[in-house]
Amino acid sequence: MKLVLLDRDGVINVDRPDSVKSRDEFTLLPDVIPAIKLLNEASIPIAIVTNQAVVGRGELTRDGLEDIHDYFKDILKKKGAFIDKIYACTSTDSKNFHRKPNPGLLLDALDHFQVKPHEAILIGDALRDLEAASAIKCPRILVRTGKGNKTLEKGLPPAVLPITICNNLYEAVSHLLDEETC
Numbered sequence: 774m775k776l777v778l779l780d781r782d783g784v785i786n787v788d789r790p791d792s793v794k795s796r797d798e799f800t801l802l803p804d805v806i807p808a809i810k811l812l813n814e815a816s817i818p819i820a821i822v823t824n825q826a827v828v829g830r831g832e833l834t835r836d837g838l839e840d841i842h843d844y845f846k847d848i849l850k851k852k853g854a855f856i857d858k859i860y861a862c863t864s865t866d867s868k869n870f871h872r873k874p875n876p877g878l879l880l881d882a883l884d885h886f887q888v889k890p891h892e893a894i895l896i897g898d899a900l901r902d903l904e905a906a907s908a909i910k911c912p913r914i915l916v917r918t919g920k921g922n923k924t925l926e927k928g929l930p931p932a933v934l935p936i937t938i939c940n941n942l943y944e945a946v947s948h949l950l951d952e953e954t955c
């Protein structure tokens with residue numbers, strides 16, 4: 774595995790129904806930093822691929838989004854961890870190629886790291902994450918955090934299968950690195 778593609782809200786930080794609009798509203802989920810550290814130590818690059826329509830709706834500026842991400846990067850840095858790249862789609866238009874479930878963000882990341890879809894893995898909590906990955910034949914893990922359990926309860930369309938299901942990001946990363954069963 775040469776690249777990990779991470780959804781943000783519900784995988785890294787607490788998913789808020791009204792979106793994360795400031796650093797005060799950005800709350801990390803448990804064991805996210807150790808999970809990221811494991812990937813850093815294994816020299817596996819990490820790219821965040823996140824829909825942030827909150828910007829397109831005018832509820833958060835691009836600078837505000839940058840500030841939230843700077844805050845996150847600072848937290849990581851203090852713990853000796855890092856994310857390699859963050860890709861955000863700010864559009865509200867479901868037809869936008871970069872807005873998941875469309876695969877544009879994922880393709881940008883794969884292109885940057887020169888990795889083929891089957892050599893990467895996406896970890897997400899929502900159906901649209903799985904759809905974006907399956908559209909380009911990228912393997913995928915659904916975590917139960919964020920919208921994860923609800924996504925499972927609604928039932929997964931056959932098109933996104935097979936997937937691996939893990940309780941959270943730390944378990945997903947452990948699974949990837951140790952081939953443990955989730």
Ligand SMILES: [Mg+2]
Binds near residue numbers: 899
């Ligand atoms: Mg999410």
